[in-house]
Amino acid sequence: MFEFLARSLEASTIFTLAALGELVGQRSGILNVGVEGVMLFGATLGFIAAQVTGSFLIGFLVGILIGGLLGLLHGFFSITLGGDQVVSGMGIWIFGFGLTTYIGNPFTGPLGMGRIPKLWGVSPFFYLSIMLIVLTRFVLTRTSLGLKIRSVGENPAVAEVSGVNVTKIRYLCVTVSGMLMGFAGAVYSLDYNPVWNYNFLMGWGFIALALVFFSMWNPLILLGGSLLFGALWQLSLNPQLVLPGVLSRYVWRMAPFAITVVVLMLMSTRWFRRRWGAAKPEALARPYAKE
Amino acid sequence: MQKGLLAGIKHGEAALETRGITKRFPGVLANDRIDFEMKAGEIHAILGENGAGKTTLMNILFGLYQPDEGEIYIGGKPVKLRSPLDAIDLGIGMVHQNRKLVSAHTVLENIILGHPNAGRILNLRRTAKEIEELCARYGFKLDLNAKVWQLSEGEKQVVEILKALYRGAKILILDEPTSALAPPETKKLLASIQAMARDDLAIVPFITHKLPVVLAISNRVTVLRGGRVTARLETAHATEKGLAKEMVGREVIFKIERAQVTRGKPILQVENLSALGNKGFLALKGVSFSVHEGEILGIAGVSGNGQYELAEVLAGLRKAAGGRVLLDENDITHAGSLARWRHGMGYVPSERVDVGSIGDFSLVENVTMNFYFDERYTRRGFIDYRNLGKLTEELIAEYNVAAPGPDTPACSLSGGNLQKIILARVLSRKPRLLIANLPTQGLDVGATEFVRNKLMAAKKAGAGILLISEDLDEILALSDRIAPIYEGEFMGLLAAEQTPRERVGAMMAGVRPEEPKP
Numbered sequence: 001m002f003e004f005l006a007r008s009l010e011a012s013t014i015f016t017l018a019a020l021g022e023l024v025g026q027r028s029g030i031l032n033v034g035v036e037g038v039m040l041f042g043a044t045l046g047f048i049a050a051q052v053t054g055s056f057l058i059g060f061l062v063g064i065l066i067g068g069l070l071g072l073l074h075g076f077f078s079i080t081l082g083g084d085q086v087v088s089g090m091g092i093w094i095f096g097f098g099l100t101t102y103i104g105n106p107f108t109g110p111l112g113m114g115r116i117p118k119l120w121g122v123s124p125f126f127y128l129s130i131m132l133i134v135l136t137r138f139v140l141t142r143t144s145l146g147l148k149i150r151s152v153g154e155n156p157a158v159a160e161v162s163g164v165n166v167t168k169i170r171y172l173c174v175t176v177s178g179m180l181m182g183f184a185g186a187v188y189s190l191d192y193n194p195v196w197n198y199n200f201l202m203g204w205g206f207i208a209l210a211l212v213f214f215s216m217w218n219p220l221i222l223l224g225g226s227l228l229f230g231a232l233w234q235l236s237l238n239p240q241l242v243l244p245g246v247l248s249r250y251v252w253r254m255a256p257f258a259i260t261v262v263v264l265m266l267m268s269t270r271w272f273r274r275r276w277g278a279a280k281p282e283a284l285a286r287p288y289a290k291e
Numbered sequence: 292m293q294k295g296l297l298a299g300i301k302h303g304e305a306a307l308e309t310r311g312i313t314k315r316f317p318g319v320l321a322n323d324r325i326d327f328e329m330k331a332g333e334i335h336a337i338l339g340e341n342g343a344g345k346t347t348l349m350n351i352l353f354g355l356y357q358p359d360e361g362e363i364y365i366g367g368k369p370v371k372l373r374s375p376l377d378a379i380d381l382g383i384g385m386v387h388q389n390r391k392l393v394s395a396h397t398v399l400e401n402i403i404l405g406h407p408n409a410g411r412i413l414n415l416r417r418t419a420k421e422i423e424e425l426c427a428r429y430g431f432k433l434d435l436n437a438k439v440w441q442l443s444e445g446e447k448q449v450v451e452i453l454k455a456l457y458r459g460a461k462i463l464i465l466d467e468p469t470s471a472l473a474p475p476e477t478k479k480l481l482a483s484i485q486a487m488a489r490d491d492l493a494i495v496p497f498i499t500h501k502l503p504v505v506l507a508i509s510n511r512v513t514v515l516r517g518g519r520v521t522a523r524l525e526t527a528h529a530t531e532k533g534l535a536k537e538m539v540g541r542e543v544i545f546k547i548e549r550a551q552v553t554r555g556k557p558i559l560q561v562e563n564l565s566a567l568g569n570k571g572f573l574a575l576k577g578v579s580f581s582v583h584e585g586e587i588l589g590i591a592g593v594s595g596n597g598q599y600e601l602a603e604v605l606a607g608l609r610k611a612a613g614g615r616v617l618l619d620e621n622d623i624t625h626a627g628s629l630a631r632w633r634h635g636m637g638y639v640p641s642e643r644v645d646v647g648s649i650g651d652f653s654l655v656e657n658v659t660m661n662f663y664f665d666e667r668y669t670r671r672g673f674i675d676y677r678n679l680g681k682l683t684e685e686l687i688a689e690y691n692v693a694a695p696g697p698d699t700p701a702c703s704l705s706g707g708n709l710q711k712i713i714l715a716r717v718l719s720r721k722p723r724l725l726i727a728n729l730p731t732q733g734l735d736v737g738a739t740e741f742v743r744n745k746l747m748a749a750k751k752a753g754a755g756i757l758l759i760s761e762d763l764d765e766i767l768a769l770s771d772r773i774a775p776i777y778e779g780e781f782m783g784l785l786a787a788e789q790t791p792r793e794r795v796g797a798m799m800a801g802v803r804p805e806e807p808k809p
Contacts, residue, residue, distance in 0.1 A: 142412055142413055143411060143412050143413060144409045144410060144411055144412070144413055145411070147396075147400055147403070147404055147409070147413065148404070148405065150393075150396065151393050151396065151400075151404050151405075154393045154394075154395050154396065155391075155392075155393045155394070157391065158391045158392060158393050158401075158404075159393075159404065159405070160375070161375045161385070161387075161391050162391075162404045162405035162454075163375070163376045163379055163405035164404065164405045279395075282393075282394070282395060
């Protein structure tokens, strides 16, 4: 039972990191639906770098770096060129899926480097992800930078006349956002499940994306959501652990996605928004052009 | 950029000066050698119609546009304003008419956004205290922790003023400062502005047509017309008539001939009607009234008090939350719009561009939208464009619409001309009941006169008209009866001719009449 709990916390860590990245970007008004693509890149290149150099540190750094670069690329499309953010994000996903499959194929198989030591029985990244949640919440609600980020996401024109450099803030957020996603990918492939094979991520990036909407853009609710989904995911891998013999594992594996769909549908109803208030950044996915 | 040019400026010292400001846009000379100067402690109004170049000048002073020629001096020194940030750094504050505030954030967060002294980690307690001191000094009452979307237009304006003052503005540009305020609110604001002038701020209100405000508040006034300064005078020597003449270039008739029509039977009867606003709260809280043949019922109110929802419910664009609507004694409470048009209702929406027309469609197609269901212009389900083209041409001629022809896209028309075509297509159907929501908002004096005369003519022809307007003078000039609306309720139902202006003004601000009619 402890093993199950520990593994679900580790699964939730990856959701937390990736979704937190997405949340930071969205609070500044940039939607990146290509979370899965960025994670695939971070995971695959991090995996290869670690295996080639024999260093976990380099693996993680490469994952974070490539994530940051993809974030910048998404920023270039959506901020500088003012393009459609959904199109750019989908592009990143398709590109990521294709290219990482091609690059990673020769490396199919286990990492073969031993495991990263646990801290109190759980991966150290779990504790790091909690700290990042707290930090992000503090920055967003209590600091001048956070106020600027939120304002840029709500109403960039107002931020601009108040002396905030919208372009700079958005680039900052979208880059940090990509770095967190790339890091999440690297944590998956180097720590959670250090084996590379075809389509190893199986849509985790999309769950992370949905989690941001689920969280109503609040890092603390986001944490709760990822803990829940981490447990659901773990349950779907070994349903016999908790409820032996009830339903096939394939039905269980579908559960996180089915729940995501239901939750998102509920949240998009008028009733829900009226009840809980619309916390969605007003300028989300809208390009901003100076007057 | 030299900061602090205005630090320690004293009463009567030169604050702001422009020399020969010229700005051209393709095909338009928006500002033509504008000279303007003002001192600390002065309130210097800039008056002009739409298209007189006010907005351009304002944007130049706030660093949004760069002038093609001419210089700007602040505190006697030449400066270049490359962006609003430059202007803010130099001590220029701007109070925008279309409020530049983040509506999901609190008042406090809006005021300190981008403020250099906000601190890396926000010190909300200290900043709140400083802002409260400003409020006390100038007589503003405001909950700093309220979210901006909860505020009235007047309160939002106060937030903008506080934001500029907290940023250390010494020159305050006010864009149409009283346009969204009820008369008592206006009075309060004017008192606050005068208190700021006593503290040696230089204040520049830009005003389109509220001449009494100009006379009440300013020390000097500069009038713009066609991008040029046509008059510059001490307010003490100015009269309303004289200013209007300088502004328009001809004598303006302020009175409109009120057609005397005997009131007929009721067309529209509304009983206890209520509706939700966009935020999901009850915006219209049970109003009852009727509109008769040959009558204009004026709904007077500051925007956001439920009149918009009322117009939409009557037009069938918004669900009624309760109550009944009878049109010629048919219950149409839940009828669709088309059924209402067929019953003889006409609708002039307040959003000319978004609801009143489709910009990419030609004028014929836009006119068609009111006729596609009319047997005279359809044949076995097909639209008779030839006839409609003829009709559109006639309407363009009759209403003096400045458009090359019926095939012009609607988006190429100016606001006034677009409004004329919208009004033309509705009135040509000879509606028995017309709902006109802000029919003259944003129009210049000429187009306003035209629209008002057309409404009066429709009334004379026997139509009942529900006129919704924020302009109290318009309501008083046109209506037979007046219903001031405040927070979704009627404050009363008055006969226009016996009601003094002040009384309607007070009721618009929520003051109920002392003696309710039995």
